[in-house]
Amino acid sequence: MTNASTYRRVGLIVPSSNITMETEIPALLKAREAILPDRFTFHSSRMRMKAVVKEELEAMDADSVRCASELSDAAVEVQAYACLVAIMSMGLGYHRASSEKLNRATTENGCPTPVLNSAGALVESLQEMGMRKVSIICPYMKPLTRLVVDYIETEGIEVQDFLALEIPDNLEVASQDPAAPAELWRKLDVRGVDAIVASACVQMPSLPAIEMIERASGLPAVSASVATTRKILQSLNLTEIAPGGGALLSGGQLARLPKVA
Incomplete structure (x- = not known):
């Protein structure tokens, strides 16, 4: 005990x-x-x-x-x-x-x-894992999303593409399907990126989608959470190990993932 x-x-x-x-x-x-x-x-x-x-x-x-x-x-x-x-x-x-x-x-x-x-956790984790180019999904309105993009890029990480879901109400953000990013990422241009940010927001649920995205894309998937x-x-x-956390929580070992779908 x-x-x-x-x-x-x-x-x-x-x-x-x-x-x-x-x-x-x-x-x-x-x-x-x-x-x-x-x-x-x-x-x-x-x-x-x-x-x-x-x-x-x-x-x-x-x-x-x-x-x-x-x-x-x-x-x-x-x-x-x-x-x-x-x-x-x-x-x-x-x-x-x-x-x-x-x-x-x-x-x-x-x-x-x-x-x-x-905010620091996301940019520092991307930096530490050598992820220099990403595409991201955000629940925010476009002006706030562009602010997030600028912030990330100022920290030395290029944002190749972003998807803004434009949801201003925070409880509505939380009500989104946690598995939705497993399909939403397909709307992004991910050619040549090092990782996909499945949720650049701790309120937008995405945990079940993390490893689904990795299996489908062959790329590391990360989230703010x-x-x-x-x-x-x-x-x-x-x-830094936790089941279900994808590449970031795999114990520090970052390898190219096999694409199966």
Whole structure:
């Protein structure tokens, strides 16, 4: 029997209307528990946000300091802030500034904690795995999608093509079929890309589609949730393996995948 003190405590900073982060990230780490001894618990604090528009995203981000402080009260070992577009809408390179600001808040609260975010997790994971050209699927309106594209490209990753689903309501984003990206990717130009980003949004579900896309395309498929899970494991000094997470969670071994459809 696993003693409660051996559980790794993971803090999640969550938009109030997000119902996917607390589904997909725990699902990946719970799947990992079936093959490795590490165990996890999850602890959330929420920021108000209902519509994915710049004004609400900015107000929500301002509330992230409170969330980081609250979670540090629980002595979590790592915190993950999950709203990729909120970070990217705050200006180029803001994922680094956000992490520093929130880490400082935990330090001032007496429990220094590393704080990562899904925006940084996505670009850093792509960089670390040598993925220099991608095509991406986003649920956002086109202006926010172009902002995301510009942000990713400023970090040295070319976006060859993108698909904007143009869904402004955050709960509607979460209601999309999690398997839908397994077909949506076919609308993208993926010639010569290193990876397909099945969901550049932690709210848009895509976990069941990740390995379906890899099998069909012969390319690595990633998502904001998978990348965030990868960086959580890195922060905890644990092997980056989780069943169902595709190439990013295969233990650091990136190989060309066989195309079967």
